[in-house]
């Protein structure tokens with residue numbers, strides 16, 4: 001998330017779409033990370049800028065749960081200093097622009113190029129692949145930057161995650177649970193591992209899981225399939241959660257498992273190695289498909 005934040009330029013016009021403490025609109029980082037002590041005691045933790053600014057910029061409506069201690073007062077003074085120089089921009093509505101592309105629009109390519117400057121490329125290679133669509137790469141990238149997906153922020157924006165897991169109905173809010181360790185999801189992972197004769201116990205974090213996702217195959221087709229499996233699982237599980245939340249439709253785990261296979265087929269067939277494979281064959285002969293491709 002920190003990396004993502006570095007690429008976003010916030011343009012605050014009305015303050016209706018940007019969260020005061022949680023979006024990095026005033027300085028390069030979020031105010032909650034710049035002033036952590038103050039954030040903890042703030043009454044406005046999830047308020048939008050316009051709610052905190054109330055009538056005018058000179059009148060920031062910042063209140064706290066109790067009297068501030070000295071170190072908090074120091075943070076408050078620094079914050080007030082920063083706010084003093086802030087001005088609402090002209091325009092219609094708040095916007096976020098992406099500073100690493102020429103037109104300000106977010107693109108996976110610009111994110112990839114920018115992320116090369118930040119950290120080791122090994123992980124990125126697993127994420128930014130032509131084996132799957134760019135939107136999937138972006139989901140993977142978000143997942144691998146775990147800070148991004150805190151339950152809190154997503155819930156505040158009315159998206160995806162509730163405090164109860166929508167797949168197994170246990171209370172949970174971690175991305176690890178939702179994409180790997182949830183019993184519903186785990187059955188899907190396990191099914192692929194069993195078919196491939198891999199007895200690895202899955203690690204708790206998505207990153208460790210992706211890092212350790214390796215098996216030696218002779219055929220190039222099997223290698224491609226194996227590389228796609230984790231990504232397809234996460235994508236299918238993500239879609240399933242969205243369906244449950246937004247469309248109130250649900251599928252059982254084995255149907256989600258099948259949809260993972262269908263995804264592998266439909267994305268795989270863009271590649272030479274899949275030219276002779278049919279969907280019927282692949283679904284009906286999954287094990288042979290991995291070990292002994294036609």
Ligand SMILES: [Zn+2]
Pocket residue numbers: 165166167168169170172177178182183184
């Ligand atoms: Zn669950």
